[in-house]
Amino acid sequence: METSSSISVFGLGYVGSVTAACLAERGCRVIGCDVQAAKVEQIQAGEAPISEPGLEELIQQQLETGRISATVDAESAVRDSEISLICVGTPSTASGGLDLRFVEAVAGEIASGIRKKEGLHSIVFRSTMLPGSTRRIATEHFGDLIESGKVDVFFYPEFLRQGSALADFRVPSLSAIGTFEPGASTESIAAVLDSETETMTLEAAELLKYACNAFHATKVSFANEIGRIGKALGIDSTSVMAQLCRDERLNISPYYLRPGTPFGGSCLPKDVSALSLQARALNVSTPTIDSLLESNRRHLESLIERVEAAGARDVLLVGLAFKAGTDDLRGSAMLELAASLLMKDYTVHIFDPDVAPRNLIGANQRFAAAKLPALETLLVSDLVAALDAPQQTLVISKPCADLEILKTELSPCHHVIDVNGWSALAEIAPSYEGLCW
Ligand SMILES: NC(=O)c1ccc[n+]([C@@H]2O[C@H](COP(=O)([O-])OP(=O)(O)OC[C@H]3O[C@@H](n4cnc5c(N)ncnc54)[C@H](O)[C@@H]3O)[C@@H](O)[C@H]2O)c1
Structure with missing residues (x-):
């Protein structure tokens, strides 16, 4: 091509x-530019x-086609191209932060080259940078060129x-691009993009890269902790993890990977706690697993903070059980939220058609009674009457309320906090925010 x-x-x-080599292979004319003359000479x-398997052969092939060249001269590289990709390093600072010095320098050089030429030029940042970096650097170095439509x-x-970089470049595991303006066209850089590229905001694309790397690090750390526990118990953890990976419904899947409600229920808090304690008893350090309950508690606190920030002293919780279609209140984050708000003297009402206190039995009933003795008096069955308040915050964790009623009754005096991404709410609530979006 x-x-x-x-x-x-x-x-x-x-x-x-x-x-550079893979884009040349794709048929683009590519000019590599580096401040290190030795690297430029090597390409030439x-x-x-x-050192990367197959790279040298590919560079040689592309030199023969005449599609790849290299220079130390940034100005000529910009002049002779219509797209510039920034792939310079973003190392750590001494304190663990991000050193953007090289990106800043190259952005300045590219901007100065663009000012000396005619026509549209596209700049694609590929160096890993924290959310907000691309917009800040672009605005500082060539905000005027963006505004005038030249960049x-x-x-x-x-x-x-x-x-496996060549294979990964040819068939990326993931391809998503951030645009300066939401929904802006990516037509000008079509030659660079993969056919499956999704578009998002600049900041979301920047966060995506960190989310992926943090997720990979979490996976490795988690597997190693299970490995250490297994070793201490004389269990082959490799086979345990291999079996874990066979479950593609709950384990290796999008399930449990949606930001939303803190985890709860009768199993996750109990079992994470027991595993963590056993590791401690075995003298096995498992900081990743140990941190889970604390992370979950912090997430609940962030929900409480959102309610406090909303201002209203009257709060209606829609959905109490830890997930839809059940009346299991054990470990329910919404039950914890109700208890915390009552402690802070909020007026609390709860609407959940799945929950009838008289039907609660056993451990479920005991948990509810211990955490929220006033449950029965807080539950409301008439949604319209429950919404009759001068200022109210609704915390909605599951789609158990009639949307038509919400559509008719919600007014600007009702602030909706959507915990789990019930998409219809954003359209019908005059005052709306998502817990994590
Ligand atoms: N290495 C990976 O596998 C990988 C994977 C994905 C993303 N990233 C990210 O991509 C970026 C680049 O990583 P890398 O491993 O290729 O870095 P690297 O250190 O191997 O290469 C960076 C190059 O940029 C050059 N450079 C510095 N300033 C320059 C300037 N003003 N003009 C031209 N060239 C300049 C350096 O001389 C160097 O050759 C980083 O942000 C990194 O986090 C790396």
Whole structure:
């Protein structure tokens, strides 16, 4: 596939050199640019500046086609291209923060090159940066060019792995791009994009990259902790984790990966606590697993803070059981929320057609009685009457209320906090916020 696009790739390290060679393979004309003359000379000589299987052969092939070249001269690289990809390093600072010095420098150089040429130029940031960085750097260095329509800006995170970088570039595990304005066209950089690329905001695309890496780190740490517990107990944890991975409904799946309600129910809090205690008894350190209950508690606190910030002293909780379709109140975050709000002298009403105190039995009944003795007096069955308050915050955790009633009755004096992403609420509530969005 030969495309007429000319692309300058800034930074010829692990990401940039693979990107340059693979885009040339795709048919683009590519100019690699690096401040290290040695890396530029290596590309020109058909050598890979980094060790990556297959890269040297690909660079040699692309040199023969004449589609790849390299320079230390940023201005000429910008002049001879219509798209610039920024792949320079973003190392850690001494305090663990992010050093954006190289991105800042290259953004300045690209901007100065663009000012000396005609026509639209697109700048695609690929270096990993914290949310807000791309917009700030772009605005500082070439805000005027964006405003005048001469420059398009994107953040396109890179997910390749060293060792299989060429294969990962050709078939990415994930491809999503952030645009400067929501919904802006990505047509100008079509040659760079994968066919499956999803569009989002700049900041969301930046966070996506960190979410992926934090998730990968969580997976490794979790597997290693299970490994250490297994070792201490004489169990082959490799086989345990292999079986865990066979469950593609709950374990290796989108399930449990939606921001929303804190976890609850009769199993997760109890079992996480027991496992953590056993690890301690075995003298096995498991900080990831130990942190789960604390993380969950903090999430509940963030919900309480949202209710407090909303201001109204009258709160209606819609949905009490820990998930839809059950009356199980054990470990219910909404029950904990009700108890906390009562302690803080809020007026609390609860609407949940699944919950009838007289039907609660056994551990379920004991948990509810211990955590929220006043439950029976707080439950309301008439939603319309419950909404009759001068100022009220609704905390809605499951879709157990009649949408038509909410549509008719909700007014600006009702502030809705949507805990789990009931999408219809955003459209019908005059005052709406999501817990995590
Ligand atoms: N290495 C990976 O596997 C990987 C994967 C995904 C994302 N990333 C991210 O991609 C970015 C690049 O990572 P890397 O591993 O390729 O870094 P790297 O250190 O290997 O390469 C960066 C290159 O940028 C060059 N450079 C610095 N300033 C420059 C300038 N002003 N103009 C031109 N070139 C300049 C450096 O000389 C160097 O060759 C980082 O933000 C990293 O977090 C890395």
